[in-house]
Amino acid sequence: MRRFLGFALVLLVVVMSGCIGNNALTEEKVINAIDSIDTYSSHLNESLVMNMTFISPHKNDTLNLRILYSILGNESFKESRMLFHINTTVEMMGMTVHFPAEVYVNGNSSYVKAESKWMTYDEFVEKYDAEDTAQDVERIAEKFNLTYTTIKKLMQNKTIEFTMEDELYVVRVNVTLRELWNATGVEDVILGDLEKELRSAGVEFIYNETPGYIIIKFTKDGYPVYFERFNSGVMEFYDPETGKKAIIRWSDHVVEKFWNINQAKIEPPKDLMEIIRDNQ
Numbered sequence: 030m031r032r033f034l035g036f037a038l039v040l041l042v043v044v045m046s047g048c049i050g051n052n053a054l055t056e057e058k059v060i061n062a063i064d065s066i067d068t069y070s071s072h073l074n075e076s077l078v079m080n081m082t083f084i085s086p087h088k089n090d091t092l093n094l095r096i097l098y099s100i101l102g103n104e105s106f107k108e109s110r111m112l113f114h115i116n117t118t119v120e121m122m123g124m125t126v127h128f129p130a131e132v133y134v135n136g137n138s139s140y141v142k143a144e145s146k147w148m149t150y151d152e153f154v155e156k157y158d159a160e161d162t163a164q165d166v167e168r169i170a171e172k173f174n175l176t177y178t179t180i181k182k183l184m185q186n187k188t189i190e191f192t193m194e195d196e197l198y199v200v201r202v203n204v205t206l207r208e209l210w211n212a213t214g215v216e217d218v219i220l221g222d223l224e225k226e227l228r229s230a231g232v233e234f235i236y237n238e239t240p241g242y243i244i245i246k247f248t249k250d251g252y253p254v255y256f257e258r259f260n261s262g263v264m265e266f267y268d269p270e271t272g273k274k275a276i277i278r279w280s281d282h283v284v285e286k287f288w289n290i291n292q293a294k295i296e297p298p299k300d301l302m303e304i305i306r307d308n309q
Contacts (some may be wrong), residue, residue, distance in 0.1 A: 072286050076095065095117070095118075140304065232267065
């Protein structure tokens with residue numbers, strides 16, 4: 030989160046090079062606002078949609094997939110604590126699957142609540158054979174942890190739009206998701222090592238992405254209160270040996286809101302306290 034706030038700072042500093050007048054936020058004011066943040070509340074909603082078409086010499090099939098994330102919680106930087114609720118919904122082939130979970134982190138100790146029962150992070154992974162799910166939880170917790178320097182490099186040659194909206198300072202920048210990956214070092218969560226593995230197996234692969242956007246809104250005191258990102262693209266796979274082809278059209282939309290800055294409280298739920306004591 031703090032590195033994400035650094036991202037917001039870089040965008041604002043770029044804009045402050047003469048575009049917004051004498052009454053705008055100053056660099057010093059924004060830096061002080063970011064550095065003063067310890068606790069906060071946030072609510073993130075993400076919608077990942079995929080339309081997949083599979084083409085073979087004798088048959089064509091289509092599969093639609095939608096994954097929805099809703100993450101609501103609080104975090105404290107100084108105490109390295111966070112408590113958040115995750116609701117994951119997967120819609121595919123006419124079926125809808127919900128997976129609600131609650132996560133509490135205190136330093137190096139992590140706990141997950143699934144099916145109304147708290148357990149340690151390791152117990153969760155073992156019980157549900159959920160190493161991939163656990164890694165997803167980690168990615169969610171760090172989703173917008175972007176660094177000062179990498180984002181500055183990304184934004185150097187980007188067109189910045191800056192407006193005032195309902196007494197908030199608004200920054201908008203056009204960017205592709207792959208540019209974010211390259212600039213920030215964040216794992217390529219859509220492709221991972223897939224592209225390299227496909228090419229080594231002789232499968233032709235094409236990746237095209239339509240430039241998306243990022244919007245950040247700040248209060249007059251320099252605190253970010255709104256973050257939005259939208260990206261979309263097309264992936265094509267072709268196997269020359271079999272003549273089979275797959276086309277995946279995808280879109281990813283994220284909206285996150287922040288409030289209770291330096292007022293949020295992070296305490297372990299009462300039904301978790303006994304497990305914490307047993308593991309001390």
